[in-house]
Amino acid sequence: MNLGRLALRFGCGLRGDPDLPVDSVASLAGGPRSVGFFANPALLPELRTTQLGAVVIDPKHAGECPVAALLHPNPHATFARIAALLHPPPPAVPGIHPTATVHPQAVLGRDVEVGPYVLVEKGARIGDRCRLAAHAIVGAGAVIGADTRLLERASVLAGCEVGARCIIHPGAVIGADGFGNARDGERWVKVPQLGRVVVGDDVEIGANTTVDRGALGDTVIGEGVRLDNQIQVGHNVVIGAHTAIAACTGIAGSTRIGRRCMIGGGTGIGGQLVIGDDIVIAGFGMVTRSLTAPGMYSNVLPAQEAHEWRRVVGRLRRLDALAARVRRLEASSGAQQEEDDEQH
Structure with missing residues (x-):
């Protein structure tokens, strides 16, 4: 790969030699065959001394860059696309490992990789080119879209659906029972959780994150959503498309979160609330009422002596x-x- 091809593919202006070869991405401390990016003015000293092959940079900062520059108004997103091109995930290696268990009535698409000790239950449907890593579980009747990766010990339980091109990271559980209990005097009566989890296309769900199935209707994760590690999503929650939620957030049941929201780590969100579109909640927030107006919300005191x-x-x-x-x-x-x- 060379800079000219990168510039053409990703719509960048180019200042420098279009034939300069690059084969990796790196921080600003990287070497001459790597591409980095600059978006944080605090890193200006590192930019001025970088020895990278090229830097993806906003044109307004290009004068500070001592090496070749790929010019784009959104350098971080452009860098992410370049990184995905230069460092693609390993492709599925078609076949079923001898230790895997695949039910005879499960349906596997073309070029599916089923790794060691994977369990695929009755009626499950796995799309083309999926990769099921070691100890992954696909429950009865579950559906996995094409080109999706279930990494080690990830579970998609009975009846749940995951769209195309998703990544489910190790230990994530999609479709465990929601926390449904009815009080009867001093005792609790378990409420059967009869819904599903439906995950859209191009979703990434982090390690050890849990998304509970709906009690009657479905828990829904919209397309392009990003869930970090160790998030709890309660039953019947709906998360709108392209929302990003950072680690250790807890979302109680039946809350609806809009599109394009950003929710900081460690946030607690109460049940049966509505969070509108384009809302940003700072980390460690506590949301106890619905938020409908777009904007940034915060309610945590910073650390003091x-x-x-x-x-x-x-x-x-x-x-x-x-x-x-x-x-x-x-x-x-x-x-x-x-x-x-x-x-x-």
Whole structure:
């Protein structure tokens, strides 16, 4: 691959030798056969001394780049596409490993790889060129779209559907029972979880993330969604297309999240809420009411030195007493003002 071909393929302007060969991507500390990118002004010193073969960069910063430049107004996304081209995932190696268990009534497409100790149950349908890595599970009647990868110990359980070109990372579980329980006196009665999980095309679900099946209807993950590691998605949640959610977020049942949202790590979202389109929630947020207006939301105090934090907490504890004192002063002031008015 050379710079000229990259520029043509990804719609970049090119400053430099179009015949310069490149074969990898790297950070700004990389070598002369690698491509990097610059999008963070804090890395300007590293840019000025880089020895990369080329840098993907916004034209407004190109004057700071000492090497060849691929010019694009969105350098990060362009770099991601170049990285995917130069470092493609390993293709499926067609065949069924001798330790795998594939039910006779399961249907496998063309060029499917079924790795060691994989389980494919009755009625499952696996699309063309899928890769099922070691110990992956595809439950009865589940559907996996073409070119999807289930990595080690990923599970797509009975009746669930995963679209095309998805990546399900190790340990993820799609379609476990939702947390459905009905109270009967001091006891709990389990509510059967009869719905599915339906995952759209081009979705990536991180390691050890769990997406629970619906109680009656389905839990739905829209196309292009990105779920980081260790996220809990409750039953009947709907996540709109192209939303990205960072690690350790928990979403309670029946909440609907719109399209193109970004939700920071460690956020807790209550049940039966509506999060509109194009909403950004900062990390470690706690969402207890619906949010409908696009914009950024945050409700976490940043870390402070311990003695300063204790003073803040002390003041917070005195707020009720302070408010009562203000009300008494306002009432007294109002009464005094009435006396003054009567005297005049």
